[in-house]
Amino acid sequence: MLKRLTAACAALILLLGCAAADGLVPGNAFWIIPDSDTRLLTEAELWQYTRETLRYIRNEILARYGYAFESLKFYNYFNSKPWYAAGGYQTLYKLSSTAWANVDTVKAVEREMDRQKTENEGGIDIARIIEYQNGMGGYGNMLNYGNSRGVGSGLTLAENDPTYQPDPKPLREPLPRRTPIPYYCYNTEYIIPDSDIRPLTEGELWAYSRETLRYIRNEILARHGYTFNKEKFASYFGGKAWYQPGGYDDTLLSSLEWTNIDIVKQVEREMDDLDITNSGYLDISAIIYNQAAGLCPGN
Numbered sequence: 001m002l003k004r005l006t007a008a009c010a011a012l013i014l015l016l017g018c019a020a021a022d023g024l025v026p027g028n029a030f031w032i033i034p035d036s037d038t039r040l041l042t043e044a045e046l047w048q049y050t051r052e053t054l055r056y057i058r059n060e061i062l063a064r065y066g067y068a069f070e071s072l073k074f075y076n077y078f079n080s081k082p083w084y085a086a087g088g089y090q091t092l093y094k095l096s097s098t099a100w101a102n103v104d105t106v107k108a109v110e111r112e113m114d115r116q117k118t119e120n121e122g123g124i125d126i127a128r129i130i131e132y133q134n135g136m137g138g139y140g141n142m143l144n145y146g147n148s149r150g151v152g153s154g155l156t157l158a159e160n161d162p163t164y165q166p167d168p169k170p171l172r173e174p175l176p177r178r179t180p181i182p183y184y185c186y187n188t189e190y191i192i193p194d195s196d197i198r199p200l201t202e203g204e205l206w207a208y209s210r211e212t213l214r215y216i217r218n219e220i221l222a223r224h225g226y227t228f229n230k231e232k233f234a235s236y237f238g239g240k241a242w243y244q245p246g247g248y249d250d251t252l253l254s255s256l257e258w259t260n261i262d263i264v265k266q267v268e269r270e271m272d273d274l275d276i277t278n279s280g281y282l283d284i285s286a287i288i289y290n291q292a293a294g295l296c297p298g299n
Contacts, residue, residue: 029133030081030082030083030133031060032053032056032057032060032126032129033057033060036057036060036061036099036102037061037064037096037098037099037102038098039098040098040101040102040105041102041105041106042105043105043108043109043112046105046106046109047109047120047123048123048124049120049123049124049125050119050120050121050123050124050125050126051110051113051114051118051119051120052119052125052126053123053124053125053126053129054106054109054110054113055110055272055275056074056077056126056129057106058103058106058107058110059074059078060078061095061099061102061103061106062095062103063078063081063084064083064099065095065099066085066086067086068086069086071275073275074275077126077130107269110269110272111265111269114265114268117229117230179203179206180203180204180206180207180281181201181203181204181206181207182204182207182282183201183203183204183207184207184282184297184298185297185298186287186290186291186296186297186298187291187296187297187298187299188291188294188296188299189240189241189242189291190219190240190298191212191215191216191219191284191287192216192219193298195216195219195220195257195260196220196223196254196256196257196260197256198256199256199259199260199263200260200263200264201263202263202266202267205263205264205267206267206278206281207281207282208278208281208282208283209277209278209279209281209282209283209284210268210271210272210276210277210278211277211283211284212281212282212283212284212287213264213267213268213271214233214268215233215236215284215287216264217261217264217265217268218233218237219237220253220257220260220261221248221253221261222237222240222243223242223257224247224248224249224252224253225244225245225246225247225248225252226245226248227245227246227248228245236284236288
């Protein structure tokens, strides 16, 4: 039966794809979810994918309408699709209500994975999808059709290709949506000592790296005894004299603390949407080093 399933899948490789026990991924040679603009996606089906794949699924919907990507990985991937033509993207006028609803559903699952601190590693990963598409003739991440930003250059992005030429328009990291306003007050015990008694602002949060924001958000939970499963958080907060794991309850947090958690998550989502880690801004590695050395601005 398995052999017959595999043969049947192979016969339809360019159009349908197969999600069978042989490990082939759903979709087809050119799309991750071919009908994501004509039917409503469900959270259950989206949980079949890894956290990283969801970003491609969400951007696939935007790519249908000409969204031009600056992030190299999305630039590479969608530029390899014959159906993709960048330019003229206007969210308010082009996306259908179904497409918008699906973008929102994907984001909801992404937020839930972030809340659970999981990458959903056991799900279908984009690396598998690209490998499958390459094998099926879909050229996932192989050929550049010259569609990015509507420029028909036909250049390849594979640097090991002897015909490689650099993009005439250098790729750049998108600028943050908020102007970073440094407000560093960390000391040897806390990253933001007063995050439980004053409202945090987006401006000050944009002055940290994406990774540091996770520590800032978890610091609020740690004040109330949240027990961490991830080693890096357990190790970091376990080294603080004030941290006492155990007895955590959501009701222990004040409304101000929940508001601050929400604003940290909002900035995290914006960085993810822009595909940046905010490198170059204050990173947790520097904070840990300075805490150990006692070189903290808040001391």
